[in-house]
Amino acid sequence: MSEEKHHISSYKSHLFVLLALFVLTGASVAVTSLEMGPFNTLVAMLIAGGKAAIVLIWFMHLKFDNKLYAIFTTFVLVIFLLVLYVTFFDYSYR
């Protein structure tokens, strides 16, 4: 099997990921003090989703890899979101 070229990320990029994760973790904690009713969970999930996206795209190199990996990852995330939607569909109409 032939050797494949690997993208090497800069320290700046890693620093950006670290800072973004710190900021978003702070935001996760901060939003708990806001009273948003049923949207509390949604906002918390969106922030967590943002953090996961940053880790996947930059830290795990999805941005620089073969596009096939990005397609499969997106497919998996879509399934995950659909599973969440279907589960909460039950809760929202109880």
Added chain:
Amino acid sequence: MSETTTAKHVSFLEYKGKYKGILGWIFSTDHKRVGLLYLYTMLVFFSIAAILGLLMKIQLIAPGYTIMGPQTYNSMFTVHGIIMIFIIVVPGLPAVFGNFFLPLMIGAKDVAFPRLNLASWWIYIIGILVVLSSQFLGGWPDTGWTFYAPYSFRTPANVLPALFGAFILGFSSILTGINFVVTIHRMRAPGMTWLKMPLFPWTLYATAWIQVLATPVIGITLLLTVMERVLGVGVFDPALGGDPILYQHLFWIYSHPAVYIMILPGMGAISEILPVFSRKSIYGYKAIVLSSLAIAFVGYFVWGHHMFTSGMSGRALYAFSFLTFLVAIPSAIKVFNWVATIHKGSLNLQTPFYWATSFIFVFMIGGLTGLVLGSLATNVHVHDTHFVVAHFHFIVFGGTGYAFMAALHYWFPKMFGRMYDASWANIGWATFFGGFLTLYLPMFALGLQGMPRRYYDYLPEFHTGNIISSLGAILMIAGALIVITNLVRSSRHGEKVTGKNPWGGRTLEWESDTPPTLENWDEIPKVTEGPYDYK
């Protein structure tokens, strides 16, 4: 590769590597040996779980106490379920035939990660040992294999080892899934485009994705249940503000797709066998591929039909019922394709063909009774009755079990280089088939009459159905004994297979040596034609 001597034209069974004797097996990274390790392990535990099933049916041969009391009965159906589901049927065909034949069918020398593959088997064994440790750490659980909340953390019975064991077994499944996805993407022989890949690898591919994506959900759920039981965290316990229906959601988000982990590779094996014994190209190759992927995808979103009487919202009930009916379509497409493949074929009536066609028969009964359960009104009537147990066994045992036996009889000569006794194989199949129908068909009637599942006792009006069913169990076990004895004996003393291809199959595995060598091929084959060209 860690093996030390050259493997040219020495069968993988006789190959002497770094380790000798049993160590040469349990430390071998060869995909074929790993596949057989799974087979032998499953054979042992299938025998144990089948005996437990037989004992339960003997208990039910008459109302009241026959050979065991209620607590023993509860533990019996729990252990029977845990072994059959987590140790036998979920790993089932992918672990045995996937490991053995996936590289052979796509023209590879091994799976993508051979060491990870061996590690999967070891993790599987560790999971089994943890489940079995229940015997020495406070007795067996009594929750059923579903571990439903809140009972699973309130029962005085010993539940933790079984929960941990099932959690560990999940890792084995995930790692096998990852291995297969990468193997199929990266290691297909030159010329084997996606649409020239045989159908068994296709179904393994669809299954592998479910294994990777759905299994973590059950892992988290079982861990949460452990935390609930040990620490009282209150996720599922209504007394602590938790929601027991959330447990059911999470459990079935895995466990319904798990039914497709069980059945899809079985469908793949059947799709391999029917063209060979009909001497005809498979009818609608692309339709079978697409329906496999559709089953894997839609199968994700139907879990709620296990919870129609649990207290979900009305709108969720409608949605899940609709989706359940939707998943019946790709399953029916497959059945249509199989029947159309046999139609006007030049039939070669051998044991694998008998198992494969009886698979279609029992799978259809299981599938159609599944629609009774997918429909809201009828589900309420038969929920938690023997009807569900019968349906479930028609699909999981009738579906996956028959496909497993079909695959074993089909690939046996390639795996062991010997042929089994066809007469005994056919007698075994006929006895098993008769016993199976006698065992499970009356349970549909018992369920419609209102006999609940998971009770060691019943009212006198259910007696006749239970007598017939219990006699069927004895007949079926007799059939299983004939089949297993014949295969075990033939693996050592059966007539040697001289050629590479005793059935006249067209897929790549039949071009390898019988039994295959360590790395399968002297040269990686080049693929120029589709896998089912019988013109």
